[in-house]
Amino acid sequence: MSAPRIEWVVPAAGATDRHAIWKKAGAIGLLALACALPWVSSDYSLFQYSQVYSYAIALLGLNILTGYNGQISLGHGAFYAVGGYTTAILIERWGIGYGWTLPVSGVLCFATGFLFGLPALRLAGTYLALATFALALSVPQILKHFDRWTGGTQGMTVPKPDSPPILHLNPDQWLYFLTLAVLLGLMIIAWNLLRGRIGRAIIAIRDHPVAAEAMGVHNALYKSLCFGLSASYTGIAGSLAALSVGFVSPDSFSALLSITLLAGVVVGGLASISGAILGAIFVQFMPNAALQISKAAPWAIYGASLILCMYVMPGGAAGLLQHLWQRLSRLLS
Amino acid sequence: MEGFLQQIVSGLAAGGIYGAFALALVMTYLATSTVNFAQGEMAMFATFVAWGLIQSGVPYWLAFFATLVLSFLGGVAIERVILRPLESAPVLSITIVTIGLLAIFNSMAGWLFGYTIRTFPSPFPQSPLKLAGVVVSPHSLGSLGVTLALIGLLYVFFRYTSLGLAMRAAARYPMASRLVGIRVGWMLALGWGLAAMIGSVSGMLIAPVLFLEPNMMEGILIYAFASATLGGFTSPAGAVVGGFLVGIIENLSGTYIRFIGTDLKLTVALAIIVLVLIFKPSGLFGRTQPHHT
Numbered sequence: 001m002s003a004p005r006i007e008w009v010v011p012a013a014g015a016t017d018r019h020a021i022w023k024k025a026g027a028i029g030l031l032a033l034a035c036a037l038p039w040v041s042s043d044y045s046l047f048q049y050s051q052v053y054s055y056a057i058a059l060l061g062l063n064i065l066t067g068y069n070g071q072i073s074l075g076h077g078a079f080y081a082v083g084g085y086t087t088a089i090l091i092e093r094w095g096i097g098y099g100w101t102l103p104v105s106g107v108l109c110f111a112t113g114f115l116f117g118l119p120a121l122r123l124a125g126t127y128l129a130l131a132t133f134a135l136a137l138s139v140p141q142i143l144k145h146f147d148r149w150t151g152g153t154q155g156m157t158v159p160k161p162d163s164p165p166i167l168h169l170n171p172d173q174w175l176y177f178l179t180l181a182v183l184l185g186l187m188i189i190a191w192n193l194l195r196g197r198i199g200r201a202i203i204a205i206r207d208h209p210v211a212a213e214a215m216g217v218h219n220a221l222y223k224s225l226c227f228g229l230s231a232s233y234t235g236i237a238g239s240l241a242a243l244s245v246g247f248v249s250p251d252s253f254s255a256l257l258s259i260t261l262l263a264g265v266v267v268g269g270l271a272s273i274s275g276a277i278l279g280a281i282f283v284q285f286m287p288n289a290a291l292q293i294s295k296a297a298p299w300a301i302y303g304a305s306l307i308l309c310m311y312v313m314p315g316g317a318a319g320l321l322q323h324l325w326q327r328l329s330r331l332l333s
Numbered sequence: 334m335e336g337f338l339q340q341i342v343s344g345l346a347a348g349g350i351y352g353a354f355a356l357a358l359v360m361t362y363l364a365t366s367t368v369n370f371a372q373g374e375m376a377m378f379a380t381f382v383a384w385g386l387i388q389s390g391v392p393y394w395l396a397f398f399a400t401l402v403l404s405f406l407g408g409v410a411i412e413r414v415i416l417r418p419l420e421s422a423p424v425l426s427i428t429i430v431t432i433g434l435l436a437i438f439n440s441m442a443g444w445l446f447g448y449t450i451r452t453f454p455s456p457f458p459q460s461p462l463k464l465a466g467v468v469v470s471p472h473s474l475g476s477l478g479v480t481l482a483l484i485g486l487l488y489v490f491f492r493y494t495s496l497g498l499a500m501r502a503a504a505r506y507p508m509a510s511r512l513v514g515i516r517v518g519w520m521l522a523l524g525w526g527l528a529a530m531i532g533s534v535s536g537m538l539i540a541p542v543l544f545l546e547p548n549m550m551e552g553i554l555i556y557a558f559a560s561a562t563l564g565g566f567t568s569p570a571g572a573v574v575g576g577f578l579v580g581i582i583e584n585l586s587g588t589y590i591r592f593i594g595t596d597l598k599l600t601v602a603l604a605i606i607v608l609v610l611i612f613k614p615s616g617l618f619g620r621t622q623p624h625h626t
């Protein structure tokens with residue numbers, strides 16, 4: 001049986017792009033739009049957009065692992081939980097400023113991810129999906145068990161941070177900008193990391209592990225590092241989400257979260273940084289959209305849309321957009 | 334000592350159920366080299382179908398076998414209609430599709446049958462038996478018998494029938510099998526059908542113990558994963574033995590290790606999976622499969 005190939009959406013590194021200027025203009029336009037949103041939308045929709053950005057950070061992390069490194073994880077909800085609870089515990093129990101909890105989450109999740117990645121290294125495809133799925137399923141139980149720290153089933157409230165006084169923003173607007181800024185920063189880091197030597201090594205491991213090893217890439221180390229980095233992104237996302245929701249509880253980190261994160265990565269587009277944002281929109285809004293279509297069986301709609309996505313856009317939304325863009329530019333030139 | 338024996342027996346009873354369900358996972362894996370994350374929900378849905386039949390006055394065993402036939406047809410249909418177009422798609426796409434199926438079945442069961450917890454009848458006598466000071470429920474003994482019978486039938490089917498041989502060949506050497514005239518695609522579909530059927534058996538055995546509701550398989554799925562991993566994803570008999578071991582480990586650790594108790598039981602399953610994957614990734618009875626490129 002010939003090994004199935006994925007149509008990965010990989011931007012050709014270093015290739016001259018005639019439309020680069022349009023892409024840049026588009027990105028700046030989108031950013032301007034994102035900055036204008038707080039003055040035109042309600043607090044609730046602003047909260048939803050902050051959630052989209054948190055999910056986008058998590059999906060970016062998961063995409064580094066699944067899209068670029070080819071390792072499937074159905075357990076990233078666990079790192080989202082570690083991030084969220086780190087923030088909650090640091091603020092509530094130890095009185096540490098919320099800003100400091102983000103790097104702490106990042107470091108902590110990097111360590112847990114790296115450690116979990118070490119045994120997970122040996123597992124290919126489905127087996128890794130299984131092991132990580134077991135992680136996802138046991139997270140709520142573990143959180144409930146250590147109730148002295150986590151508050152058990154009741155969960156913990158996280159106070160909403162106020163904006164710095166000079167900015168005159170309400171808490172929702174401030175969190176919106178904070179999340180957006182963190183997202184942009186992490187996107188730039190991911191972008192640079194993946195275009196350089198490390199990124200090439202990570203992608204080489206995905207495409208041909210033996211050849212990568214022969215070229216001097218330390219597969220085991222890079223795979224674990226990749227797991228750690230991915231977990232770290234997801235942990236920071238979890239922290240930000242905990243701040244904007246203002247509450248963490250074991251049931252908000254069920255296995256369903258891990259499943260929707262993986263679904264978001266695939267729907268958004270594997271190995272695509274912009275795909276993370278498109279996927280995050282799917283993760284945040286699809287459940288509600290499904291509920292609007294059918295009150296009786298919303299998850300059936302969700303599942304069906306997921307399967308449909310696999311048929312009509314195997315490269316995800318980002319792959320589809322890129323395809324359309326190429327068509328369009330061919331028509332114009 | 335009696336307490337210890339009792340825990341072993343309860344462990345075996347639970348393990349028989351995990352084993353039956355692990356068998357379904359292994360069937361899908363053997364036939365298609367993928368793990369079906371929707372297996373549990375398919376089994377749950379089939380059990381609801383059986384429940385519906387019994388409610389409308391069909392005798393238990395007739396409903397049982399009718400459900401088996403329906404599940405088999407359903408499994409074949411899902412493979413043919415939904416998975417067939419993705420035949421050469423990567424593992425990730427197939428994983429996502431089975432997750433989509435999981436959501437669909439769960440939601441449809443809730444919509445069609447409701448979320449209220451229902452009792453499901455057991456075909457075996459109710460009054461518990463006492464053997465050498467240990468209490469055994471006839472239902473556990475019966476489930477054990479059904480699981481063992483199932484394994485026996487599967488063994489005979491795969492070992493002594495030409496269809497079974499063709500299925501094994503199609504899974505291991507698809508290219509060569511196609512050359513000798515085996516219809517590989519249909520063999521995959523048959524594998525899905527068989528797996529769905531075995532899953533529905535395990536669902537109907539579990540339901541009297543756990544009560545019937547759309548989310549009943551959630552916990553079972555992870556134990557069955559642990560069983561299949563421990564026994565080896567390539568070995569049907571291994572999966573059943575793995576089921577017994579997981580059942581016993583779960584009960585003993587829950588009783589004798591204070592720290593674990595009842596609220597970290599799923600974590601035990603996680604630990605088993607991770608440990609097996611670290612030390613013996615192919616499981617106790619599994620074969621390491623060579624990489625085909």
